[in-house]
Amino acid sequence: MTDTLDGGTVSDLTMLQAINETLHAEMARDDRVVVLGEDVARNGGVFRATEGLFEKFGEHRVVDTPISEAVIAGATVGLAIAGLVPVAEIQFLGFSYQAMHQLAGQVARLRYRTQGRYEPAITIRAPFGGGVRTPELHSDSLEAQFANMAGLKIVMPATAADAKGLLASSIREPDPVLFLEPLRGYRGIRGDVPNGDHLIPLGVARTAREGDDVVIITWSYQVELACRVADSLHSEGLSVRVLDLRSIVPLDIQAIAEAVTQCGRAVVVEESCETGGFAAEVVATINEECFWSLEAPVVRVSGYDVPYPVGMLEDVYVPDEARITTAVRRTLELG
Amino acid sequence: MTDTLDGGTVSDLTMLQAINETLHAEMARDDRVVVLGEDVARNGGVFRATEGLFEKFGEHRVVDTPISEAVIAGATVGLAIAGLVPVAEIQFLGFSYQAMHQLAGQVARLRYRTQGRYEPAITIRAPFGGGVRTPELHSDSLEAQFANMAGLKIVMPATAADAKGLLASSIREPDPVLFLEPLRGYRGIRGDVPNGDHLIPLGVARTAREGDDVVIITWSYQVELACRVADSLHSEGLSVRVLDLRSIVPLDIQAIAEAVTQCGRAVVVEESCETGGFAAEVVATINEECFWSLEAPVVRVSGYDVPYPVGMLEDVYVPDEARITTAVRRTLELG
């Protein structure tokens, strides 16, 4: 624990530790918070994100469910109606497909269907993302699909501090939040995390690197790569801004417009396959908001239009520093 | 039945009749074709799309299933492995959410997971789309979500003739096809349909109206509205092209690029909600392929970012001729 300028203290934590601490803190703060999911209680989660909650808060508030993603999601609707604040885990985002009718059709629509009678104060956590050689459906980036399901907020932190601040906000939020945790970030991302209450409002993007030649717009683990690219191009005299969206719904349209207006050139990076990925939405938003300030077409860096591949092809599929660097250079050459 | 210039004959059919005739023809042509779904046999489908198949081809080839969308989709995988050509119906596209883990995780990936050992010659038909005052989840346009699930082809006819030609191709196609039928088009769209074998390759867009001031790019029922707008603006001296994508996967990128290059201005119309809708993908594609020929930003006309609403608000939600017209005018004023 170290002191910061503004009088607070920080701890150096991995993203996983930040998530775990936040769950502890939120359960302690509000006894309506309950955690449910596969292996979240006795085992503390397959990645240990829920470690210690069962021991601390007991079997009523931390519940190992049967392997039934649909009813995990569906039960949160009932729990919310009964006045609780469910924080459910889907063990891997790819298995949210099993729960899609509950997530898209019910969780996302509870407030709308009942015209505000019920508050879906529901958080669904799920790990996802590439680079750690998991079996199929463990790594898939499905955020764009969820973004097209109106009624869900989709939060995708890129740093340990944000994981804390955004998860706390998500749990306290009266709207349903899908909180997506990058597998590579669990232990691969660490940094100073403010101690005590730390809240970051949903829908406010973060400038991860300042710069004005070109902006890389991205979210989740890809922010880490984008920053590395920005830093390395900096030595070549290129000024690369990195905009971390933090949440794709709500989308900080204003921050995107500002960044693109100032830089004139943009690269959007995502891990999902290209067609219908969320990068397309960012491009469309740029087109609408600041077309006239574009000095070159926006370049997308995405996965390819195939299912997330097996381990030996993973590094070809997932955008890496080389592909991002090439895209940045290309953007600067265009126009 | 009337004769055409090229010696063939045509019949005047509704889109529904065209679909029904094609199912009859394909089942007669290939005895590996089996039809399964809720109420498809004895009742001939809730919209009569499968009318008469049960009587003609019998209970083994035309099967009423229990209300289990997941296993309807999942069984098609097994049927395809066993050498059959399943044509399954999901009664309304919104209930494909119940089957998403089978559609996105299995149907779409069978060829990829087995590296070509098995051919997923699977067609999933489903009605969708607004304007007919159905209860919730009956009208939702989910094509963008499916487009982000690599491995599925997504076919969305806009005319009766195309419904025939594209459905026949879809059934004969060795890849899995999601064949989406606009509810408003079932009886609301009719036209000359070639008799006999009529095949339209997947992935080739159709110019529904010629024009060079601006192009409206769209698919499914919205093509009908776009054509009406084009026709009515024609009388004002505006030359509005309409590009009917016919399928969004495969996407006819070349046709989009050509049309936009020639017109310089584009409007993309869709029924889904805006964020993450497929219109965003079209805008991103335009940005990539022909940014420099754009004389103004592309304008999207979409549903709003809320769940598909109840009947009294439906006409506010679904793009109509007025909104498309306004968008076309705005595009022409911009820049």
Place this chain on the structure above:
Amino acid sequence: MTIPSDAQLREILVDMVIARTQSGRLWNLQRQGQVGTVAPVDGHEATIVAATHALDTEHDWVVPQYREPLALRRYGPEILECFMLYSLGHPAGGHIPDPIRVLPNQISLGTQIPHAVGISWGMTLRSEPGIALVFFGDGSSSEGDFYEAGNLAGVINAPVVMLCVNNRWAISTPVHLQTAAESFADKAAAFGIPGVTVDGNDATAVYDAVDEARKRALAGLGPTLIEAVIYRLGAHTTADDPSRYVPPEDLEAARRDDPVLRLACHLRELDLWDDVAQEETEAEALGLIDSAFDAAKSTPLTPDALLDNCFSTDTQRLARQRFQLLQARMTEAN
């Protein structure tokens, strides 16, 4: 065995007659193009009304499918008011006001069963008394949600009563194509919970079964699956033509066991019911639905209500869309 008193039976019959009458009126309104799709209640009255009369409206939740609302008036007149708004396609139809413990209609089959399990589970977590009663059809029992929810309810011992309304049809699909199980109650074995089959046309039997299941649940003994066997006497909905698939002789036989007639007969024998009561109740029913319909029709609705209640507050995108929507309306108005 808990048998409803004669007075209770009479209240049950009143609600049944009202439901039947209003359902008929709604059918006609649909035929006149005044409301959207209607799913008639005919044949379901004893099951729905008797089941909910066994509940404590203050504490127990009702989680319906879509055929129940007209038969839930015991939970308050707001149910009918909302249902008329819903039938018109007005968004306010989904807002059944606090403190009424009834969820709105569910269209996505089976999805309401996990909700009911969640509600009842939540009540135990908050140490609140009460149960959740969830209705679902024979057809809906084929959805994974039914099984996943039943299985979870068994494991966590949730105070939920799962009421499978077996009306022998799911649109055109008869029960023998829906499952090969001997009965829907048999499916309880998969969850390790009790399963019982009752004659759903017998209000007393339904009342008793629900009452017992409810007492078990309140005593901490967990969920019960009840199958109420009835027959769908009307069409699936106004969009359906049952003459294409329902064998006339079956329907004929079922009509002879009409639950409303059966209970009316019984109460007539006890001198608790007569033609006058019947007519007065029907008239009351029509008066209620007509004034609810009028009220619904005059409930205001602004176009941008479309965007309300998606999120607790508008996002940047929704704010932009609201602006565009209002602008578009202004342009049209001019």
Place this chain on the structure above:
Amino acid sequence: MTIPSDAQLREILVDMVIARTQSGRLWNLQRQGQVGTVAPVDGHEATIVAATHALDTEHDWVVPQYREPLALRRYGPEILECFMLYSLGHPAGGHIPDPIRVLPNQISLGTQIPHAVGISWGMTLRSEPGIALVFFGDGSSSEGDFYEAGNLAGVINAPVVMLCVNNRWAISTPVHLQTAAESFADKAAAFGIPGVTVDGNDATAVYDAVDEARKRALAGLGPTLIEAVIYRLGAHTTADDPSRYVPPEDLEAARRDDPVLRLACHLRELDLWDDVAQEETEAEALGLIDSAFDAAKSTPLTPDALLDNCFSTDTQRLARQRFQLLQARMTEAN
């Protein structure tokens, strides 16, 4: 009752020992960072091997979950070859060649059960002899897919054998938190099909149960649900630490009933097995897996194989992506 002959039992034991030995080697390869996540077979050998020895490999399909492949060598050496490619993360691992009737591993729990129902249904539609045998765990039985598939199989009378491998754990979740049903076999009542429980450590009992279910299916009598009760003797996978949750005394007891030891004992008594046989078989197993591993490692793979076999032919977009991918690789190579 059909009892495997002593010769068959010996073949079964050979396959069991080979599976166990190879699983151990694979575990070590994973620990050395040479292959991806491994799910050990320990404790499952009798169930998997005996069940598949009751099948006709030419006609009957095997639809596995993920723990089975090493125990399926009766279907041909290609299974091991593919599994080693799979373990390396090579895409060819998914291509178990024609005419072998074994599907690749399934990771998405329960999704393979509808596939098996579809395959077996398809065989009846094509009037082909044969059944499908599908493996799934106790945990997977909680997925909607299991129930929807079982229910459909019951209705269409599909020739499928649903084999629930109850190894008492689903990662850290014990069976009593998975279901309150008395047994997994009990769930058959929900489908109206027979359900039987067997001692999954008893090769003869498993063989007999599968043989009988298969004969029923071939005779047109429909599906059977078999629950094989065993105990997971190893970790869930290489990513798991069972000492966090498996009670040591339970594991100890289960080890005393190790299926490999049990059958070996039996065959030793019959003089059909001895230390030499054991050692030779283990050596053979290691030889086989090591050469399969070497072959897998030297199987070529080009980066743009990433884009193969998504569709039958490249779409415009895929063609563009293929070009970009190759270009990117060239840039990097320079």
